[in-house]
Amino acid sequence: MSDDQPAVAPAVVRLPHYTRAEQDEILGDGDDPFGVAAAGLVWLPKEEHFAVRQGGRLVAHAGLLRLPVALGDARTEVVGVGGVAVAPGMRGRGLARLVVAAALDHARTMGPRHALLFCRPPLVPLYRRLGWHPLDQDVLVEQPGNRLVTMPLRTMVTPLRDDARPPAEPVRLFSLPM
Template sequence: MTDAVVRLPHYTLAERDEITGGGADPFGVASAGLTWRDKDVHFGLRRQGRLVAHAGWVRVPLSAGSERWHAAGLGGVAVAPDLRGQGLARLVVTAAMEHARDAGDLAHGLLFCLPKLTALYGRMGWRVLDDGIRVEQPAADGPVPMPLRAMWTPLGKGARWPTGEARLHSLPM
């Protein structure tokens, strides 16, 4: 059987629960106390009519020092618990980032994850953002340090991440 990733016209809470089995904190990040931004573009994989994997992305504004740019903010990566370890995350993440690359003007992908997922994304070519990043939060007087691991991936040939602490000029994805 060949797994085909498709672009989803929408992605609802019910669809997320179909993948994750529901629960108050399916991504394990509630303790970070962050408000998250919705993604605009969604990719999913179905098996026997069941949605079993998802990844979404949204265009996000960034800066570091005097440099300003936009990146593809990846988020909502989910794989059904009974199907993990089969490469489904790679399939939906790759589809999302290929779509972002095709947008033509985005040099990077950016994601935030739990430290235990760093190796998973590293195997997909993502790199840890060592200089840190600040993100917007509605209850804060300014950007706050992102408590989760930040990672990036090049979308264009020769793309590099600017040096210094970055700022995401939006809610995290």
């Protein structure tokens, strides 16, 4: 840890809403701050928001929502995690770890056995470090116009209960991706 980092982890707060304005406060107003525009997907907004403020400014966020899925033939639900974002000047200090951990603490109270997220391939090692596992099987997600598409990004999963193993079955979201 360098000298300019606080010794005490910053507080994670719940945000009542998270709009484009809050996202811009963290990531700036660039066209493609998540680097996923090339995938051409329509995404779901998240419903619960975990964030860090520093000096009155939002600097980190992770969101989540409950989603219906099929794992093979079994209908169930997962917690979808998304919108993980840390302000450019604040990266590499554990803020993504902090907000994702807070989101997962909440997710463990929601019932589903697994949390899922989608990420660009370069972020797989980071999420592995946070305890997530990449899925090898295809993951189908819905898109406008009743289209079902194979997710072009990597899908990662983490257990929300001690006895949950990563699903080996095909995964199909009954929703837009998050």
